[in-house]
Amino acid sequence: MGPDQVKSLVEALASDQVQLVSLRGCGLSDQDWTRICGSLIQTQSLLQLNLSLGVVCSTTRTQDLSRVLLRNRSLNTLFLHGNMLSGPGSLVLFRSLAVHPALLSLDLGDCSLSDRELDHVCGLLPPDGAKPGLQELSLSSNPAISSRSWTRLCVAVAHSSRLRVLRLDFNPLGDRVAGMLAVAVASSRTLQTLDLEGTGLTEVSGQAFLDLLLLFPSSLRVLVLTENRISAEVQRRVQELLSERDEPIREEHPQQQPLRARVCQPGGAHTVLLTSGLGDNLLDETEM
Numbered sequence: 001m002g003p004d005q006v007k008s009l010v011e012a013l014a015s016d017q018v019q020l021v022s023l024r025g026c027g028l029s030d031q032d033w034t035r036i037c038g039s040l041i042q043t044q045s046l047l048q049l050n051l052s053l054g055v056v057c058s059t060t061r062t063q064d065l066s067r068v069l070l071r072n073r074s075l076n077t078l079f080l081h082g083n084m085l086s087g088p089g090s091l092v093l094f095r096s097l098a099v100h101p102a103l104l105s106l107d108l109g110d111c112s113l114s115d116r117e118l119d120h121v122c123g124l125l126p127p128d129g130a131k132p133g134l135q136e137l138s139l140s141s142n143p144a145i146s147s148r149s150w151t152r153l154c155v156a157v158a159h160s161s162r163l164r165v166l167r168l169d170f171n172p173l174g175d176r177v178a179g180m181l182a183v184a185v186a187s188s189r190t191l192q193t194l195d196l197e198g199t200g201l202t203e204v205s206g207q208a209f210l211d212l213l214l215l216f217p218s219s220l221r222v223l224v225l226t227e228n229r230i231s232a233e234v235q236r237r238v239q240e241l242l243s244e245r246d247e248p249i250r251e252e253h254p255q256q257q258p259l260r261a262r263v264c265q266p267g268g269a270h271t272v273l274l275t276s277g278l279g280d281n282l283l284d285e286t287e288m
Helices: 003-014 030-042 059-071 088-099 115-122 147-159 174-187 203-215 232-243
Strands: 018-022 048-050 077-079 105-107 136-138 165-167 193-195 222-224 259-263 272-276
Touching: 003 018, 003 030, 030 059, 059 088, 088 115, 115 147, 147 174, 174 203, 203 232, 222 232
Parallel strands: 018 048, 018 259, 048 077, 077 105, 105 136, 136 165, 165 193, 193 222
Antiparallel strands: 259 272
């Protein structure tokens, strides 16, 4: 990413009209990173920020991002997929996430999270009567997390007052954690999408979710069970039951039409693009 591109991005952010910035996979110098963080702190229009695939690649950058989150109050969607965010140096980031007043969607997939980090993530799903908390959370492919911490997440999900989308795909959860997730789904009044692709489940888990859908009311509309040892018949019956729930999913916040600043995607031209576009759900862009 060259100086002219950084200058264009900084000027765009200064205009307070840009709502989406994507630096996904960009090879930024530390100097350019510092300049961009200064602009992210100042802008009051930014809603969605994509820093996936190694952009936050050092303790210093983690601390810089923490300062951005403490000062920028407009951001509601943050992609950190594919950054290593484990260890003592990452705790300052999770503390900043915990006090951000507007964050709705967070992608921490493939971030090498441990139990310590997941305990902080659970704090982003407060119970009824507390602060708002996340609506969408992706924790895909974080295999170092233990069953104990997944259990704590299940409890947080059961009591969360706003969570609608949870992605746990490609984690070695197993039937025990899946059983607790089924209980959490039954308790939650808001969870609509649960992704459990490739999580080491067997027919036991498939039957548990089938019984849940047959016997208990829930808000669940999408359940992904592919790439598990669950029979095609059970998966078919699960999807049939879900398809019968034709109540429309209510959006809790209006869709935006943001001015996008998309910068330096791998394999593409290294340019800054400012275009009008729909305010798509950023978590749907997550790639393994």
